[in-house]
Amino acid sequence: MKAADEGSGARTPWNKGKLTGQKAPLKLKEIWSIRIRLQLSERVRDLAIFNLAIDSKLRACDLIKLRVCDVCHGHQVASRATVMQQKTQRPVQFEITEQARDSVEAWIKAATLTAPDFLFPSRLHGSPHISTCQYSRLVHRWVASIGLDDSSYGTHTMRRTKASLIYRRTxxxxxxxxxxxxxxxxxxxxxxxxxxxxxxxxxxxxxx
Structure with missing residues (x-):
């Protein structure tokens, strides 16, 4: 019994010291701050992921699995795209704004991607696209770069941001x-x- 107590006492809760629950959306000025930093540092892939994440409002599991053909018509990024959601198995349509289209096109060109390729391939061998953990680390890095407490933000921040802006407006x-x-x-x-x-x-x- 004593050994069991000692074992359980040594176990650290996964969320110790972390803020859990709903993650905050980004404000408009914060979106632009991150966007400008990514542009100035010429992080082409990160800028494409950031812009498309904001526009698409997709869950992380759907965003990381996008293929070039999901967002492109021929050699151009479309103004609208439709994706089948993994969680609900229902299609969802989203608009791709001009600045997002420009950044995604720049990334496709820089990475020499073709229609069947994953839009955001992994740099790790054996993984066809970036993982949700990799995407999460990117989000935390973006948020921290503009002086925000990254523990209050996460991948759901990206999904909630544009929805929150639209709701406040309409x-x-x-x-x-x-x-x-x-x-x-x-x-x-x-x-x-x-x-x-x-x-x-x-x-x-x-x-x-």
């Missing part, structure tokens, strides 16, 4: 739910960090 929960490709309104509410009762009331007001 107050349209249904539209944000559609853009995130979520099946339940409650999931959208959690992402936006608003009260459930208030959210449901607003959703009812927007119904036709």
């Amino acid at each position: 107050k349209n929960l249904r539209a944000v739910q559609l853009l995130l490709g979520q099946t339940k309104l409650e999931s959208t509410v959690r992402y936006l960090g608003i009260e459930v009762d208030d959210a449901l009331e607003m959703a009812e007001q927007t119904e036709v």
Whole structure:
């Protein structure tokens, strides 16, 4: 019994010293601060990942598995793309803004990628594309580079950012739910960090 107690006492909780729960979205000025830093340092791949992550609002597992053909029509990056989500097995469509298209095209050219290739291939042997852990490290690095506490941010930050900006501008929960490709309104509410009762009331007001 004593040995068991000692063993359990030596075990450190995975989340000790870490902030858990919902991760904060980026503010508009923070998006531009990170974007400009990546541009000035000529980190072509990071800039492409950052811009596409913001625009697509995809979960990490879907973003890292994108192929060139998912976002390109011929040799040009499309203004819109549709991806099948791994979690829900439902398609979600997203807009790719001009600056994102430019950065993704620059990355494809620099990495000499072709249509069937993964858009963000891994630099490690045996891994066809970057992992969620690698992507997470990039997000923490971007956030820390502009002086923010990176423990408050994560990959869900990238997914929530544009959705939060759109919601603040429109107050349209249904539209944000559609853009995130979520099946339940409650999931959208959690992402936006608003009260459930208030959210449901607003959703009812927007119904036709």
